[in-house]
Amino acid sequence: MRLLTLCCLVTFSSAIPLFGYPPPGFGPPGFGSSNSTATNQVKVVVKGKYRYIYSNGIPDHQPGQFPNRNNPNTIRPQHYEFRVTMEPKMSRNPTPVGHSLFGVAANGVVFDAETAEFWNRNHSSGWNYEAKSGKINLGLDQSNAHVQPTGSYHYHGLPTGLIQKQGKAGEVTLIGVAADGFPIYAQYGYSDAEDAESKVQKMKSSYRIKKGTRPSGPRGKYDGTFVADYEYVAEAGDLDECNGRFGVTPEYPEGIYHYYITEDFPYIPRQWRGSPDPSFMKRGPGPGGRGRRGFGPPPFGGPPPGFGQRQGFGQSQGSGRSFNN
DSSP, X not given: OOOOOSSSSOEEOTTSOSSOOOOXXXXXXXXXXXXXXXOOOEXXXXXXXXXXXXEOOOOSSOOOOXXXXXXXXXXXXXXXXXXXXXXXXXXXXXXXXXXXOOEEETTSOEEOOSOSXXXXXXXXXXXXXXXXXXXXXXXXXXXXXXEOTTXXXXXXXXXXXXXXXXXXXXXXXXXXEETTSOEEEXXXXXXXXXXXXXXXXXXXOSEEEOSSBOSSTTOSBOOSSBGGGEEEOTTSSSSOTTSEEEEOOSSOTTOEEEEEOXXXXXSSOSEESXXXXXXXXXXXXXXXXXXXXXXXXXXXXXXXXXXXXXXXXXXXXXXXXXXXX
């Protein structure tokens, strides 16, 4: 199995940043407190069969204005610690993402598909509002992101700011990794999944709005307001029920299962094809209430020594190892 990459074809050693620009002093006392001048910090450490990702969750592109009329929260540094396998395997059955984090982008910002908003504020109703429906205004910015009460800036759809910063609009672009270790790409893929010479086109999901009316809860016609308004229709689009497919990519010329963030529902996948790492599961109540949940410390310890030293993007030190090994 090829090692999962989160940036272009470069080499790395296990103690330097791979896809971020961490400034000096990552993780000082008071880390996680309000800091309007915080800058993007990401570091990746490879140990054994796992890749450990440490991030403060601050985007490396210009976010929207927060707080705003529809989102009262201020962006604050987080203390993310994630672990992903470098040998992801497809499971017999998909695993629902629910209200956990689907994955993490190359800049350390998390992909968090679902919302805390339910019909009549009733979590047990099963009618969870869809963030990108256009029926509710959650104060999303131009990168389809907003901020939790914890201060966590997170994506609900295509991270346009990240894609523009990479300068790869319209290309097959690796933008992150899912909790199960499989790579995440932006909306473009090859028209023939097995041919890297085929036309590059936008991937279309296989989800459609249901026909008819809701049998309970808010009732009314299915219109995309709620997550449950959608259903998967096999082969209706390019992707499977996990919004992914097996095929070749620039980083994996021999092929790998991979996900896409699409312009249409589910935007961010709502199911994992493999087994998600527990470090992406939300734990404990976060400040601000509203049903959002914060993060407990992962079981694999804190940041390594020297975390946060600045390195140029794509540079390597020491002997390194190729992403394609």
